[in-house]
Amino acid sequence: MASPTKNPAYLRYTKRMLPLSVLYVAAIALATRLVPDNAPASATTVGLALLPGFAVLGWIWAMGRLLVELQDEYLRMLEVRKFLIATGVTLAVCSVWGILELFSPFVPRMPVFLVFPLWALGLFVGVAVNRFTQGGGEGL
Amino acid sequence: MNNRLKVLRAERGWSQQDLAARLEVSRQSVNAIETGRYDPSLPLAFRIADLFGMMIEDIFQRDE
Numbered sequence: 001m002a003s004p005t006k007n008p009a010y011l012r013y014t015k016r017m018l019p020l021s022v023l024y025v026a027a028i029a030l031a032t033r034l035v036p037d038n039a040p041a042s043a044t045t046v047g048l049a050l051l052p053g054f055a056v057l058g059w060i061w062a063m064g065r066l067l068v069e070l071q072d073e074y075l076r077m078l079e080v081r082k083f084l085i086a087t088g089v090t091l092a093v094c095s096v097w098g099i100l101e102l103f104s105p106f107v108p109r110m111p112v113f114l115v116f117p118l119w120a121l122g123l124f125v126g127v128a129v130n131r132f133t134q135g136g137g138e139g140l
Numbered sequence: 141m142n143n144r145l146k147v148l149r150a151e152r153g154w155s156q157q158d159l160a161a162r163l164e165v166s167r168q169s170v171n172a173i174e175t176g177r178y179d180p181s182l183p184l185a186f187r188i189a190d191l192f193g194m195m196i197e198d199i200f201q202r203d204e
Contacts, residue, residue: 007166071164072165072166072169073165073169073180073181073184074165074166074168074169074172074173074178074180075166075168075169077178133177134172134177134178135175135177
């Protein structure tokens with residue numbers, strides 16, 4: 001079987017993530033440009049605001065497909081570990097931050113849309129844990 | 141779990157990449173199994189046993 005970087009499941013994952021990422025950035029830029037901060041809610045503003053959300057749904061779908069399509073059980077286990085660690089990081093940060101928001105007036109409110117980018121940052125923690133516990137290597 | 145995968149592979153003159161190709165897994169998987177960092181699933185353990193023409197318990201032994 002090909003190395004992780006040439007694994008068909010990873011290649012399909014990359015092919016799916018790239019256009020979705022372009023769509024996300026473009027949709028954010030478009031919404032930022034076209035929707036003023038104080039704009040009243042309308043079908044157009046809601047539609048523009050939902051566009052990046054669809055890209056995020058696409059990312060989540062692509063990550064789910066990666067787990068389904070990865071035939072190599074060891075590589076799949078590493079990916080699942082990364083996802084679990086990212087979920088743990090996200091739950092920990094959001095829970096602690098949320099409680100701080102409740103009891104401290106000095107802590108700024110964390111926008112909910114940051115949850116997914118936070119989870120994505122948690123993936124890097126997952127990569128680090130995999131490298132530390134599995135001894136490094138491609139795709140970890 | 142201990143295993144004799146590295147010895148069995150060396151006896152046949154196969155590299156990790158050769159064994160990985162025969163098992164249709166990544167070289168990383170073979171390396172992780174050989175070094176005891178990953179215990180394969182039962183289906184993969186059967187594929188390994190079939191490839192070497194041995195019983196699973198002749199390749200994989202529980203930790204003493």
